[in-house]
Amino acid sequence: MDVAGRVAIVGIGHTVQGELPGRSVEENAVDAVTAALADAGLEKEDLDGLIACKSAQGLGNDVAVGELLGINPPYAQCLDYGTCNFSLHLAVMAILSGMAETIVMCYGANARTGKVDFGAPLGRVDLATASGLVHIAGPAALALQRHKHLYGTTDEQFGWIAVGQREWAQRNPNAIFRTPLSMPEYLATPYLVEPLRRPDVTMISDGGVAVVVTTAERARDLPNRPVYVSGIAEQSGVRGAYNPDNLLRPWLRDAARSIWSRTGLSTSDVDVLFIQDPTAVWSLQMLEYYGFCGLGEAGPFLAEGHTRPGGRLPLNTHGGQLSESYAWGWMHMVEAVRQLRGEAGERQVGDARVAMYCSSQAFSKAAASILSTDPAVAA
Numbered sequence: 001m002d003v004a005g006r007v008a009i010v011g012i013g014h015t016v017q018g019e020l021p022g023r024s025v026e027e028n029a030v031d032a033v034t035a036a037l038a039d040a041g042l043e044k045e046d047l048d049g050l051i052a053c054k055s056a057q058g059l060g061n062d063v064a065v066g067e068l069l070g071i072n073p074p075y076a077q078c079l080d081y082g083t084c085n086f087s088l089h090l091a092v093m094a095i096l097s098g099m100a101e102t103i104v105m106c107y108g109a110n111a112r113t114g115k116v117d118f119g120a121p122l123g124r125v126d127l128a129t130a131s132g133l134v135h136i137a138g139p140a141a142l143a144l145q146r147h148k149h150l151y152g153t154t155d156e157q158f159g160w161i162a163v164g165q166r167e168w169a170q171r172n173p174n175a176i177f178r179t180p181l182s183m184p185e186y187l188a189t190p191y192l193v194e195p196l197r198r199p200d201v202t203m204i205s206d207g208g209v210a211v212v213v214t215t216a217e218r219a220r221d222l223p224n225r226p227v228y229v230s231g232i233a234e235q236s237g238v239r240g241a242y243n244p245d246n247l248l249r250p251w252l253r254d255a256a257r258s259i260w261s262r263t264g265l266s267t268s269d270v271d272v273l274f275i276q277d278p279t280a281v282w283s284l285q286m287l288e289y290y291g292f293c294g295l296g297e298a299g300p301f302l303a304e305g306h307t308r309p310g311g312r313l314p315l316n317t318h319g320g321q322l323s324e325s326y327a328w329g330w331m332h333m334v335e336a337v338r339q340l341r342g343e344a345g346e347r348q349v350g351d352a353r354v355a356m357y358c359s360s361q362a363f364s365k366a367a368a369s370i371l372s373t374d375p376a377v378a379a
């Protein structure tokens with residue numbers, strides 16, 4: 001499917017990220033939808049599509065959100081794990097197939113004030129759970145140990161992901177963690193799950209996020225500068241532990257090959273990069289597999305400062321999940337749109353025209369999207 005320049009993001013909205021006591025998952029999602037519609041210059045009656053993403057509690061589906069929002073759109077769907085990337089891909093396909101013209105995608109959570117225990121057994125029957133690795137930090141720590149063994153990656157090199165994203169977060173008033181974090185402070189932090197420290201793993205947070213997408217034709221009549229979808233790609237790794245060396249998730253390379261071949265773009269075309277980061281290990285892996293540095297070279301690449309403020313490859317300029325908020329990666333897409341619109345304030349990347357967002361569902365599947373201010377990019 002040729003998607004380049006045919007669908008555009010026209011509205012973004014979100015609640016405060018952090019603690020929202022007394023607010024349900026659905027209320028947070030609807031508050032974000034209201035903000036996104038206002039940003040797009042639209043009313044809820046203008047929507048003919050709704051895509052909801054369930055929260056970690058399994059709440060907030062399209063039926064519950066639609067009821068609270070008070071709409072009956074012709075097209076309504078829900079994803080268990082949208083990361084905004086998978087949700088965007090579903091919205092693009094729905095629009096290009098004629099199922100809908102203007103869709104709002106949303107996510108809501110109250111995991112922090114709801115005291116969701118991410119360290120409790122999840123009822124899965126797999127090797128990781130049997131070994132006591134019930135939180136993503138467990139297998140991610142093993143993946144980092146494997147990377148260190150294979151390539152000599154050091155704690156200090158790896159630490160520049162968390163330290164760099166904290167530097168970006170200090171420029172973001174929406175970020176939860178804005179206290180400066182130096183490399184000596186990072187290295188002095190005790191291990192959470194060796195070799196991962198607390199700054200290497202996301203926090204739990206409340207909040208809602210929403211994004212409005214529509215056809216390129218309709219986008220031209222709306223108030224915001226359209227941000228066009230230039231390319232999308234996905235790849236599953238659902239064979240799980242039967243994949244060779246699955247801790248390193250080598251199937252991410254297939255998602256990378258797909259997005260570059262479909263768009264004809266390369267890493268040099270990307271002005272600002274976003275990587276969903278429930279742990280910093282995901283950033284380490286995706287920098288390599290998507291070709292921003294060589295395999296095994298992410299450690300030195302990070303230590304050279306390329307992803308930090310002032311570097312040539314700004315990474316997660318909002319602070320990512322490590323410093324801004326959890327939000328299952330949805331705020332990455334919001335920040336990508338802000339950067340391309342030139343609305344990122346003191347963290348704004350100069351002349352940002354192309355943004356890329358890479359996300360994944362743990363050890364199961366991956367998705368990538370490329371966004372641009374120019375509908376002709378990759379067309």
